[in-house]
Amino acid sequence: MKNYLKYISMVFFAGLTFNACETTELDLRVSPNDLAADQADPNLLLNSIQLAYASNMDAISDLGAELTRIDYMFGRDYFNNYPGDTFNGIWSRTYSSGFNDPGDGTVQVGMFTNVSTLETINDESETDYSFHVGVSKTLQAHMLMLLVDYLGEVTFSEAGNPEEFPAPNLDDGASVYAAALALLDEAEGLLSGSPLTLGADDLFYGGDTSKWLKLVNTIRLKAYVTTGDTANFNAVIADGNYISSADDDFEFQYGTSELQPDTRHPDYATDYTPSGANIYQSNWLMELMLDNDDPRIRYYFYRQTDATPGADADPNEETLACSLAVPPQHYIDGGFTYCSVPNGYWGRSHGNNEGTPPDNFFRTAVGVYPAGGRFDDSSFGVVGLGVGGGGAGIEPIILSSYVDFWRADMAGNDADRATLMRSALEKSIAKVQSFGSLDVNADLSVGADAAAVTAYIDGIIADFNAATGDDKENIFAEQYFTTLFGGATEAYNYYRKTGYPTTVLPNWEPNPGAFPRTFLYPQNEVVTNPSLTQKETMTQQVFWDTNPASPTFPPAN
Structure with a gap:
């Protein structure tokens, strides 16, 4: 940006x-x-x-x-x-x-x-x-x-x-x-x-x-x-x-012009270059979607390779240094993925501060949604100027799927929450899949069909209904955060309000300071402005944040 x-x-x-x-x-x-x-x-x-x-x-x-x-x-x-x-x-x-x-x-x-x-x-x-x-x-x-x-x-x-x-x-x-x-x-x-x-x-x-x-x-x-x-x-x-349907979604539309001015989605402009991709994607989100067999994963992320060092390929110190590292104890104790997500989902974990290796044509790039990049049809080609949707993506601001999650959050019972979460997922997946047409050279047949989408949503709702306590809240929050990919302003609010999901990756650093x-x-x-004095910490809470003070909240930090 x-x-x-x-x-x-x-x-x-x-x-x-x-x-x-x-x-x-x-x-x-x-x-x-x-x-x-x-x-x-x-x-x-x-x-x-x-x-x-x-x-x-x-x-x-x-x-x-x-x-x-x-x-x-x-x-x-x-x-x-x-x-x-x-x-x-x-x-x-x-x-x-x-x-x-x-x-x-x-x-x-x-x-x-x-x-x-x-x-x-x-x-x-x-x-x-x-x-x-x-x-x-x-x-x-x-x-x-x-x-x-x-x-x-x-x-x-x-x-x-x-x-x-x-x-x-x-x-x-x-x-x-x-x-x-x-x-x-x-x-x-x-x-x-x-x-x-x-x-x-x-x-x-x-x-x-x-x-x-x-x-x-x-x-x-x-x-x-x-x-x-x-x-x-x-x-x-x-x-x-x-806003209750995709027809009313509030979003900013980008174009495909590269110069004077560059109207492409900023993430596309950063990732689709002659020298390869420049953004690292979140290991937590990619692994969550991979494990869930989420139908949106091929639209969110574009893989430039089919294997990741340390996961399903030999460790490589030059391109992925952490693939040879021993995870710190807090990652081992929590069973978290420290470095490598399999199947070529080549990203980084929260707080990774390693330098930049020559991995620009290996790391996972932004996909066709919402950045207007390439649809991942397992062709494992490379990124470059003009490929995929040319950057004609959107900035999702308030979508009807987001509103359904808000309604679920405010619902008085779990049955209504499940119904509204189902509606949110149906709207989200339909919108995301509609972006496949931006990549005219992609083989969209490798994506999830209608039956697979239904099975995915049915499975999430069944898991939610069967779960209790933190497990139920984590399922809800994970699906909300997945839906917010590309337009995550409200994720920060939800996380501070509820502390969920508790399944997020910890910082690489065992003591990263208060969240x-x-x-x-x-x-x-x-x-x-002489009327202002800078804060000494970032622990001051918003008026609506009535949870315990840092560092004990959110619990995953």
Whole structure:
């Protein structure tokens, strides 16, 4: 996603420049970084908000996935893995009101500033820009909730007003959640009248306000499941106007262009290169799916080889050094896979901090879902530019399968949980399998057919119904986390709320430090804002996290 931020900035800046040259007379006495509301193009502002939001979602999802073993995490010490600059880009894309120089010198204006400008334009113009403002407030509300989830406290009441609050204070998480829900109320009011898009590019729903209204309610569901508000959660469900089918899935669509700008899925761009793959996949997730014979495994992962050193091939110190190592005692005691998953699923375990060997044409790459890569048809070819789906994947943000897991989480009995989990798995597998068509050269016949999918789901539900206690909760959480592959923002929340699954791999390091309950504040903001003092640890809990303090929770850490 690092490159994607650059391209977002380039696209927005280019669009702003083009619009200025073609349709307006520039007053050279006015800084182009301080345009008045009547000089700004609402459509470009909306584009910028949507792209900043999409960029943030990719970055936050990656962090959630790493900590919950859905993705691989490099480094043995949690505190050192996630320093103060971890949230710098996310924070600036949310709040920045001027120049922000991430390395390429382009203009980057944050969501808050642009939402405020859109509101001003809508208030002062005879043209109704309710669609622009309603969409923007929806995205703003969701981003505020996620910043609370990951940081604990964020700026809201004093944000976006540098003249009155040059050093804005942080608000407590509960009040920001309440403010975000109020923003959703405003968004609903603006979108309920089916306002015209006025030529705006809706990068998510193509201008369909009915889908945006479903999203508004679904973000409410996200807030209620996170905070355990059963009554309000059930009220939204009873109303029925939320994301419940794949047709309404909330996702960001990538393209296949390699240059000017690179519109491909960021993971595809990183893995499908002339020099091979560059991402390590999670041993925990690959082994879980392999052991379960999960129908999604060939879509999630693309193997470049059919055997893994130390598992079903001879150990190889050059390409997989840990295949010759003796596992540490905490891995031996727990019966965990330290290094090698068989059948060519060549990844890394949680916290592995070994150097980078010449394994780029051996390690498992991202597959056709959601990154638009290759479908794994056991051909064991190599990755490269343009192969598979060319990167035309998606950033899954809130899918109907996720919502069914939320409903199962909030259900009052195990029978309802099982029914909703079945529905979630059916939706997830159907969506994942639909991505096979992106890889036109793949032999999709090696994938699971309808009978195999049914047998898989029946088996999971039977195991869930037969299990008790931790075993039951682990089955549920494992399937939820598997479904969240590619869009794992909520996995981090679930893990801190419940402590499940307890089956996740431990860190390579026996004493990796306390599991992060929240991240450090963005260092750029701490340095420039005298109202902020950086945290000394990452053990501060979010207002909705009422579990025991670290390091005893989550138990698997």
